[in-house]
Amino acid sequence: MDNVVRLERVSKRFEDFEAVKCLSLSVARGEFLTLLGSSGCGKTTTLRLINGFELADDGEIYIDGTLVNATPPYRREVNTVFQNYALFPHLSIFDNVAYGLSIRGLNKAVIRKRVFEMLDRVGLVEKASSRPAQLSGGQMQRVALARAIINEPRVLLLDEPLGALDAKLRRTMQLELKRIHTRLGITFIYVTHDQEEAFVMSDRIAVMNDGRLVQIGAPTDIFERPANAFVAEFVGTGNFFAAIVGEAVGEGRRVHFGAECHLVATGANGFAEGASVTIAVRPQPVQVLTATCVEESENVLPGTLKEIVYVGAVVRLTIDLGAGGTIQAENLPENLPFDFRRLRGGDKLWVHVPAGSILVYGAGA
Amino acid sequence: MSSAEITAPASPAALAAKAQYRRDRILRFALCFGPSFAYLVVFMIVPYLLILIFSFWQVEGYAIIRDLTIGNYIRIFENPLYWGTVLKSLEIAFIVTIAANVIGYPLAFFLVFVAGRHRQWLYFLIIIPLFTSFLLRAFIWKTILGRSGVVNTALEYLGFIDEPISLFLYNQFSVCLTLTYIFIPFVTLPVYTALEKIPKELIEASLDLGATPWQTVRRVLLPLSIPGVVAGSIVTFALSFGDFVTPTLLGGPSGIMISSIIIGQFGAAFDWPFGSALAIVVLLVVLITVVIASKFERRSLA
Secondary structure, eight states, rough: OOEEEEEEEEEEETTEEEEEEEEEEEEEEOOOEEEEOOOOSHHEEEEHHTSSSSSSSEEEEEEETTTTTTOOOOGGGEEEEEEEEOOTTSSSSHHHHHHHHTTTTTHHHHHHHHHHHHHHHHOOOOGGGOOOEEEEEEEHHHHHHHHHTTTTOSEEEETTTHHHHHHHHHHHHHHHHHHHHHHOEEEEEEEEOOOOHHHHHHHHEEEEETTTTEEEEEEHHHHOOOSHHHHHHHOOEEEEEEEEEEETTTTTEEEEEEETTTEEEGGGGOOOTTTTEEEETTTTEEEEEEEGGGGOTEEEEHHHEEEEESSOOOOOEEOOOOOGEEEEEEGGGGGSSSSSSOOOOOOOEEEEOGGGGOOETTTTO | HHHHTTTOOOOHHHHHHHHEEEHHHHHHHHHHHHHHHIIIIIIHHHHEEEEEEEETEETTTEEEEOOSSSSSHHHHHHHHHHHHHHHHHHHHHHHHHHHHHHHHHHHHIIIIIIIIIGGHHHHHHHHHGGGGGGHHHHHHHHHHHHHSSSSHHHHHTSSSOOOOOOSSSHHHHHHHHHHHHHHHHHHHHHHHHHHHHSOOOHHHHHHTTTTTTTIIIIIIIIIHHHHHHHHHHHHHHHHHHOOOOHHHIITTTTTOOOHHHHHHHTTTTOOOOHHHHHHHHHHHHHHHHHHHHHHHHHHHHH
């Protein structure tokens, strides 16, 4: 496989904090890879190991097959879009974008032509002689991007570049970044803690936790088959229960939690009877029912309504399962077999948890 | 009709309240700014005006003739002793400003980017001399450069010279050296502040875009620290141009500066008007320098 960036068992520690632990990662040419994780998980350190602002303590880093462990940042053919843009305040937008080319000593006419092409592409030609301070956040973001990609780097690194923008602009920029990536064919390595952002743009997502790579795969893999409870929680699977695996029933195995909660889970097939597991269920497949429409008794649990929140498109219900704990369900109002406006806390309800929607993880995973 | 409503007389209570409010405001204003204002008038505006007026008067015998004339200024520009000394003071101030920057800038750079955890106490070392008397700091060079001073003793001990040489003291060199020593912190401190304010990401962005560390210094750090350089240079230039202590202690006949002449006019020569005219010239030169420097600074950031 054609890898632009390859990390082999890379480690980095700061004083008494191990930021990256024995990380191996390959990034294919032209791919959009996102490093996803909460703050302190080592994703930014990984990025800084690639652009050369951190020195690896152990392991090898290759860019285009060349070992770059000891190569200073200015000799690496990668460019970075920084979190807070890091535009040069004393230079015009034109000079900011021209910086890399001018450092390389290109002919002035060539620089001029290419900078204006790039400014045209990001829609900022009329801002060429402005200063960064005169631009809005979204415009500065586009300048930062233009300043990096004009150098045609082998890899473009983006460190939470949309973090400072408001939600609406962020969504527009996500799509714009994705379009730019598709059109230029440059490899993007994108760092974010926002799982939605990762899902929108990435070809592959690498989920990191505590300095390690937890799971890497296509967004659908990560979302539908989280490798462990951590990833499941990170991508928004709301319900977790400590359970014991029981006997085989039909297509799956029974799992028990609380005193009297029993579910059949197809995902439990690989576990032996009596094994301690964690089961996880996303709130969306959990269907809320009333007594009148409880037909199948399999995988249906009784409970009482604890809280109901109307979020516009969906209704979010928290249901108390007694000793089993609480379960969250997120249903479309039209899919509920009753008018949710009439529900009150304490009402008796049932939830149906489809056997195929239950993720099962062994203890310690 | 509606205008009649607007101009209707206000109630006596409202008028009284308004007057009371005005009186309170004047009192508050006087309490807050009165002392500063008095200082400004008594010690700044009045003396400057006096000097300006004096500079257009003249002395005959031992009496001041209070007729306005520009004779004093003509005298300055006709006699090379005076304008020559102004030029030499300018030259010394210029040399000192350059030298203080050559040493002070890298020092600030070192503190901000290299010193790391040693930054605090090194910074403290630089400002400690500012807590001691200016006079003392100038005087100390007499004991370093003098005939029985540290330099001569060391050279003698090492066998480079047989007897003490007086080359080091009482000339332009000793004045420049001392003033440079005194003004290095005045350059280092504002440059330090300017460099420290530069976000680290800008340096990383520059390196990331392929600029070597040296190119980064030239294209990012130097331009962004210009305000510090200008601030330090203005102080250094203005204060060394008008310095009196250093040339008096260490200048000797060849290291004389314009302030010494001005003091002479107010003392032995008893020519206050001429001294005032010289002072006005010094003031103008400093003002022009400040204006040029701030123009330069604005252009570097515009």
